[in-house]
Each structure stands twice: as structure tokens, then as C-alpha cells.
Amino acid sequence: MANSNIGKTKRSTDDLIDGAIDRQQSWLDNRRRFTRDFLKRFNVFDRKQTEPETQKEKQDKTEKDRKVIVRSYWFPILCAIIVILLAVFIMLFKLNTPVKVIAPTVPEPIVKTVSRKITGPSFDLVRIEKSGNIIIAGRNVRESNISILINKKVVATKHTNKNGEFVYAPSNVLKPGNYIISLIDTDKNIKSEDSVFVYISEHGYKNSVSLLLTKDGSKVMQAPELLDGDLVVSKIDYLDTGRMVVTGRALPKLRVSLSLNDKYLGFARVSNYKNFGLGADVGTLESGKEYKLNVRLHDGEGNTIANIEHKFIMPEMTGDDNTFYTVRRGDCLWIIARNFLRRGILFTMIAERNNINNPDLIFPNQLLQIPMKD
Numbered sequence: 001m002a003n004s005n006i007g008k009t010k011r012s013t014d015d016l017i018d019g020a021i022d023r024q025q026s027w028l029d030n031r032r033r034f035t036r037d038f039l040k041r042f043n044v045f046d047r048k049q050t051e052p053e054t055q056k057e058k059q060d061k062t063e064k065d066r067k068v069i070v071r072s073y074w075f076p077i078l079c080a081i082i083v084i085l086l087a088v089f090i091m092l093f094k095l096n097t098p099v100k101v102i103a104p105t106v107p108e109p110i111v112k113t114v115s116r117k118i119t120g121p122s123f124d125l126v127r128i129e130k131s132g133n134i135i136i137a138g139r140n141v142r143e144s145n146i147s148i149l150i151n152k153k154v155v156a157t158k159h160t161n162k163n164g165e166f167v168y169a170p171s172n173v174l175k176p177g178n179y180i181i182s183l184i185d186t187d188k189n190i191k192s193e194d195s196v197f198v199y200i201s202e203h204g205y206k207n208s209v210s211l212l213l214t215k216d217g218s219k220v221m222q223a224p225e226l227l228d229g230d231l232v233v234s235k236i237d238y239l240d241t242g243r244m245v246v247t248g249r250a251l252p253k254l255r256v257s258l259s260l261n262d263k264y265l266g267f268a269r270v271s272n273y274k275n276f277g278l279g280a281d282v283g284t285l286e287s288g289k290e291y292k293l294n295v296r297l298h299d300g301e302g303n304t305i306a307n308i309e310h311k312f313i314m315p316e317m318t319g320d321d322n323t324f325y326t327v328r329r330g331d332c333l334w335i336i337a338r339n340f341l342r343r344g345i346l347f348t349m350i351a352e353r354n355n356i357n358n359p360d361l362i363f364p365n366q367l368l369q370i371p372m373k374d
Contacts (some may be wrong), residue, residue, distance in 0.1 A: 006147035016188030121146050122189040124165075127222050128200060128208040134172040138183060138192075139164045146184045150179050157186060176202035178288075197223065199312065207310065219324075231256070231297040231306035237323055237340075238285060238314075241370055245279040245339045246295060247328075250306070255298045261291060267298075271330035285314045327366040333359050334336060340370045 044165035123142040142164040147157045158166040183192035194214045201207035226233035233248040248268045257267040265280035298308035333347035351359045353371045
């Protein structure tokens with residue numbers, strides 16, 4: 001009984017193995033069939049075995065390929081040939097040909113001698129020397145007589161040379177005070193259009209002032225040397241509106257304050273270019289009266305590190321309606337208007353008077369006319 005069961009078990013296992021082998025064989029047959037069909041689609045097995053090419057066939061094939069290349073690339077080849085021919089032509093012919101430059105005919109410059117028209121005697125300089133003496137130089141028509149007037153009194157008569165120039169240097173030192181100097185052509189009785197205001201300080205020539213007074217304003221001929229260390233006062237303007245404007249140089253970003261007769265008037269910051277301008281209302285200053293002006297430089301904590309004290313006798317006002325200002329680096333019309341006209345918004349008046357189309361564009365050393373009465 002036991003042997004019978006074992007035999008049946010063996011036969012059943014053989015059937016399983018035979019069935020697996022049959023299935024594997026069937027799968028391999030299917031894969032071979034699929035692969036054969038797939039490759040047949042690409043004619044892998046249907047390609048005919050060609051015989052080796054003969055020498056003549058190889059030559060014919062090469063010639064055929066050459067014709068195909070020529071037909072396909074004839075235009076680029078033609079362009080390359082043309083470029084090469086042009087390059088050869090330029091190298092052989094153009095380089096040996098001299099270049100002719102035809103310059104336009106420029107007429108010879110006409111030099112005209114511009115002679116200064118002399119309408120009357122005029123000043124070249126008025127300077128106070130270290131010794132206290134004054135030097136006056138000017139010009140008129142040549143070989144003419146010039147009378148020098150100081151405070152409307154004739155103090156000397158000089159004769160111009162062949163160039164129309166004269167120099168006068170009195171031997172006597174003028175006393176401290178204010179003087180108005182003018183000229184007269186004694187031959188034609190013509191008075192100079194301009195005059196010179198001179199202030200001789202009792203503190204010496206360094207504090208003295210010489211101003212040329214013209215119908216267009218005043219021009220500094222000699223300014224006082226007001227300095228203390230890093231603080232320099234270059235100009236002091238007093239306007240008939242009762243406003244004083246002080247300009248100068250100092251250490252950048254520090255503060256400069258102003259006082260008149262020990263009365264505090266205000267302060268201003270020094271620009272990055274070491275310039276400052278400070279305007280303040282001082283009221284009416286009486287002619288002939290002495291005043292004391294203090295300009296102080298302060299450090300970051302407010303301590304005074306430099307002080308310029310300038311004592312002066314107020315001269316008579318000339319009555320000019322305008323004053324002039326020279327632009328410095330870092331200036332803008334708003335600040336200039338604020339210093340001279342009290343309000344920065346009035347910068348448009350300065351721009352209009354000086355024909356400035358772009359108020360944001362002004363230049364260092366540009367001379368501006370400041371309208372005081374419009």
C-alpha cells in the first residue's frame with residue numbers, strides 16, 4: 001500500500017516538471033517568433049548579400065559622390081573663391097597705391113588788432129601795502145594828465161606814458177578810516193566812471209579793504225586777511241536791506257556761528273568742500289560807526305576752536321540795487337537765495353536775473369548777480 005502511494009507521488013511530480021518544461025519551451029518559441037517578426041520588419045534577414053565592388057564600380061561611385069557634393073555646395077565654394085580673389089587683389093594692387101588726402105581749403109586767419117576804447121580814466125588796482133602806503137594804478141589816453149582825487153580833493157596829478165598807464169604812490173601814510181578815490185582827465189575834464197572805496201584799518205593792512213565801485217556793482221581789489229587756524233573769512237557783504245552775508249572756509253561738517261557786537265545771529269554748517277555761507281539780519285548799520293563782528297568755529301561738542309574778531313567802521317552805502325556772488329563748490333541757488341534774500345524759495349529770482357535755464361546746474365567760479373530790488 002505504501003509502495004503504491006509513493007509511485008503515484010513520483011508520477012505527479014514528473015507531470016509538474018514536464019508541464020513547466022513545456023511552458024518554458026512554448027515561451028521561448030513565442031519570443032523567437034516575436035523577435036523574428038520584429039527583425040523582418042527591418043529587413044535584417046531579407047538583405048541580399050552583395051558581391052564585392054569592382055574597381056570600376058568604386059570609381060563610378062566616387063565620381064557620383066563628387067558630383068553630389070558639387071551640386072550641394074557650389075554656392076559656398078563660389079563665395080569662398082571670390083573672397084580669396086578679392087584679398088589677393090587688395091594685397092597686390094591697393095597696398096602699392098598711394099593714398100591721396102584732399103583737405104578742404106582753409107582761408108588764412110585774419111588777425112585784427114583790438115584796441116581798447118578809452119572813454120575816460122580808469123583804475124587797474126588800488127592796494128594798501130604792508131607799510132600802510134597806498135598804491136594807485138590806472139590808465140587813460142597816452143600822453144595825458146590825470147588828477148587823483150581822495151575824498152573829492154585833488155592830491156596829485158600824473159602824466160600817462162606812451163601806453164596810457166600811470167602809477168601814483170603817495171609818500172604819506174593815510175590815517176585809518178574810509179576814503180573814496182576817483183580820477184579826472186584834466187586835459188578834457190572827463191571824470192572816471194568808476195571810483196574806489198578804501199577802508200584803512202587801525203589794525204593794519206591785513207584788515208584793510210579796497211573795493212572798485214562800478215555801475216554794475218562792486219569788485220574786491222583787496223580783501224582783509226581774516227583767519228584763525230582752520231577758519232578763514234573770505235568775504236563780508238552788507239546789503240542795504242539790513243542783511244549781512246559772511247562766506248569763507250573751514251573744516252568740513254563743523255558749525256560756524258556769527259555775532260555782531262556780541263549779539264548772536266545764527267549758525268551754518270561747513271560743506272564737504274570746506275565752504276560755508278551764513279546770512280543774517282543785522283538791521284541798519286550807521287555810517288561812520290564802529291562795529292565788532294565775530295565768526296566762530298565750533299567742534300562737534302559745541303566748543304569754540306577758532307575765532308575771528310573783525311572790527312570795522314561802517315562806510316557810506318553806494319546805493320547799488322544789486323550785489324554779486326561767486327559760486328563755490330557745493331553751492332546751490334537755494335542756499336544762496338536763503339543767505340542773501342532770506343528765503344530759499346526766491347532762488348528763481350536769481351536764476352531769472354542770470355538767465356539760468358536749469359536752476360540745479362551752476363558752476364564753481366560762476367559770477368551771479370543777486371537782485372536786491374525787483
